[in-house]
Amino acid sequence: MLFLARMEVQFPAHLSAEEVTRLQGLEKEYSQGLQRDGRFAGIWRVVGEYANYSLFDVASNDELHEILSGFPMYPYMKIKVTPLAKHPNSIK
Numbered sequence: 001m002l003f004l005a006r007m008e009v010q011f012p013a014h015l016s017a018e019e020v021t022r023l024q025g026l027e028k029e030y031s032q033g034l035q036r037d038g039r040f041a042g043i044w045r046v047v048g049e050y051a052n053y054s055l056f057d058v059a060s061n062d063e064l065h066e067i068l069s070g071f072p073m074y075p076y077m078k079i080k081v082t083p084l085a086k087h088p089n090s091i092k
């Protein structure tokens with residue numbers, strides 16, 4: 001099952017720069033692990049925003065929720081998920 005997620009990051013002002021850097025490092029490690037195992041099919045930065053569009057290829061809604069809520073920066077992200085279905089004109 002394919003899902004498109006838009007994730008917006010907003011760190012609260014009280015987080016130190018060191019804590020933000022630590023979270024970003026953990027996020028990268030977690031994110032790249034999921035990309036290597038194929039469940040995280042792609043990520044793109046939204047130009048001009050601290051936000052991304054991410055494509056997930058997972059077996060269920062529950063699996064996606066587990067993945068999303070496991071992101072170290074999850075407490076600081078607003079996430080909108082769009083489930084994707086095959087387009088009738090697609091040749092893939």
Ligand SMILES: O=C(O)CC1=CCC(=O)O1
Nearest residue numbers: 007009027031050051052
């Ligand atoms: O957009 C970001 O930097 C936050 C993020 C979520 C997944 C990821 O790899 O980075």
